Amino acid sequence: MQHSISLAVLDISGTTVKDKGEITEAFANTFKKEGHTIPVEKIAAVMGYKKTDAIKTLLEAFAEDKSVINENYINRLHQNFIDDLIDYYKNSGKLEAMPYAEDTFELLRKHDIKIGLDTGFFSNITHVIIEQLGWLKNGLVDYVISSDEAEAGRPYPYMIRELMKRAGVTDPKKVIKAGDTEVDIKEGRNAACLLTIAVTTGKSYTREQLQLYKPDYIIDSLKELPSLL
Secondary structure (H helix, E strand, O other): OOOOEEEEEEEEEEOOOOOHHHHHHHHHHHHHHHHOOHHHHHHHHHHOOOOOHHHHHHHHOEEEEEHOOOOHHHHHHHHHHHHHHHHHHOOOOOEOOOOHHHHHHHHHHHHHEEEEEEEOHHHHHHHHHHHHHOOHHHHHHHHEEHHHHHOOOOOHHHHHHHHHHHHHOOOOHHEEEEOOOOHHHHHHHHOOOOEEEEEOOOOOOOOOOHHHOOOOOEEEEHHHHHHHH
16 A cells, blocks of 8 residues: 555444434434434435534424524424434344454555544543544544534534544645545545545444545445555
């Protein structure tokens, strides 16, 4: 592997952790309990965004009574979503790494590339996921950041910039970004990363949909990632 890359930033759900549809289902149930019926494909379209932003976007599009849309209401829905998803992750026993994710981490680290994970989740969910997988404990990944730990979530570049700061990387052309959604691609672009790579392993976007946002590469498995470098 010949490269000048110092940091690889990868998304969590759908990219390095299997997405079995539980996130969109939790979102749909959260809205349904409040009397909002939202098509699953519309929920899938905002996956990857900071989750409070996603909730606001969906309410603005589908709430019959727009007067309910305020910070307190959004935060209440978000907390309900968090509670349901944390309960699922803690008790279902179904949290799994994406195929080749851990092998890819190991290979990149052998070539002195640090691994950072970023996500549209808030840190309370992220901590449950990473704790169960043990990726920080066993040293497979170096850094993890959630959307509530930066100035703004995706598609803004702040999470990548914070990971660069933690890794001691100053040049974005030494950074690659990989993820399975529109906002992963836009985040990589906005951060001026060397490469922005889309993966088709998530539940939200097809290859054809990802192509619309013009990533540098589209891959069908993380197994393909090292060969791009």
